[in-house]
Amino acid sequence: MKYNLITSSITAFFIMAGAAATSNALANEKEIQANDLVEMFEKLGGKHPGYRKAHAKGLCASGTFVPAPNKHFTGAALLSNGELPVSMRFSVGGASPSSDEKAPGTRGMGMQIKLPNGTLHTFTGNNFPVFAGKNPEIFHGFLSTLLPDENGKSDPAKTMAFVQQNPSLQAHVMWNQNAKTAASFANTEFFGLHTFYFEQSNGQKTKFRWNIEPSLGVKTLEKAEVANMPTEFLADTFAQQLKDETVSFTIMASLGEAIDSDIDPSQQWPTERPKVALGTVTVNTSGGDACNNTNFDPNIMSAGFTPSADPVLRMRSPAYAISFGKRLSNQ
Template identity: 50%
Template sequence: MNIVFQKKYQGSSLACASVLALGLVSMSGSALAQQAPESVSANDFIQLFAKLGGEHAGMRKAHARGVCAVGSFAPASDAAQYSSSALFTLDEVPAQIRFSLGGPNPVADEREPGTRGVGIQLSLPDGGKYHITGNNTPVFTGKDPETFFGFLETLLPDENGKPNPAKTGAYIAANPSVMPALAYARSNPAPASFSRSDYFGIHTFFFENAQGEQTKFRWHLVPDAGPLGLTAQESASMPSEFLEQRLKDEIADGSVSFTLMAAIGNETDSVIDPSQQWPAERPSIAMGKLTVTEAGGQACNPTNFDPNIVPSGIKTSDDPVLKMRSPAYGISFGKRLSNQ
């Protein structure tokens, strides 16, 4: 759902509009300030995405530009102390992967800073699936779907045909849970590769053991080669489309892998607010290693990477943003399959 930072819109990027808006948050007393809507639906989001980015038949309504990949996941035994999932007793399972840019633009400029995403489907021998879906930002743009939706609405063109950064700044001031994600995006350069970016789950999940005891966690996919961003000069020297070929070259060199980590939360850590980042000192365990062995092709296109699909031994939370993802992804999936 996070489409904010990677869409060219009437000659200027939404990332730039958001950055400018951060300089205008002192306008909270302005008549421009507004509150989030009382309620929104999944279809409201799909319609708003189309207004922001245009209609692209047969494409994902968010994270439209991406590359398929395949690989394997070698689970770590550390998680077995918390979870009864059979996943953590296996040596290796196949992984279907999709790396992507945020936004509805299927030809987005890959040199631009902004959202990078990953969707992973792990297939267990018993037919179970585990979907691991996240972005390169550790927090979400708002505490709930309504706050996020209200922020996106401020990016629509006004009567002059252009977004009004002052309106966006006033909204941020009135809805401060939007600010952490925007501030992080402002300081985060364009990744040099899909393989050199961190990815974060942002939502709280629960490990569940055989006794029914639950332990809350948030996952973080760490690139084994380390994160690496492009400087402005390096970005300017790159073609607008380079990430797929770079990933293929890295795979040919045998150098693409990630470690999936889980931060273990305590009783004070939010379960339902993805705009709040847990403290960095929380203990963490390894859930396993993801190795990418091939990139390209269309194998991942029919897959709906819904993060609410989890195996036995892992439970979802009541995070309202996480709950909204299933119907929003489902609508997008149906439109894509019917070439809408």
């Protein structure tokens, strides 16, 4: 099993024959807890005290958010207070702080916007549009098939059999097989994966999913280009882009309909759903360690916004809290 499949699957959660049937049964018999996932990440990626359990390698940045008020989010404090400060962190998939920047696959983004009253609104996303599994049990079962045996070898056939028996994994695995290396964090689109709601003062609810579009366009590297890149290039590339041009991202909200699932992050909504802009984030600086102790929990939102009942989204808060506690205590 390729390393980028392992890292993509792990970071999908923070930033998806007889042996497989047995694994599937076991996964569905046991209700997975947050600590089960954190421990699984450590088994797959190794223990790295003081670092995040996923997306360990990252780049801090800061900037400003300029809202784009619209009728679907009328009265939202997030969109009613003018320009707001933003703390950001871009990351590479994997549990190692030395994850390979040249490897294709997962890139992540965490963003916290601070409102005047101190309230935070968090956006946490990845560069893949679908999650690896419709619930924590399938996700955990999938990860368990990637564990090496007593000889240090994993069994790709076991993993693929599990994927075949669990259709909600298939779109993510397909994405991973076709993924290329991101040219820059500034040229990467990020997806929130989950469904959220906003309730206006008149009681009207807006069902939405968000994605973040880069103003500089999405760019990836071909294998020949990757071969000529230095081992680490993402931080320097981003810093140079900040010097040469404006680096910004537009936060877009896709408006869902009743038939669109709000509990299954492994399913994409139809592309024809209407989209509105929530605002634009312009990055001003990068580097430093200001974001190192920030917990980018996507369930931390400003007034009027609420999370859906998506079981993967609900699992993120306790899993992030456990990882955050371990990181602060150098575990």
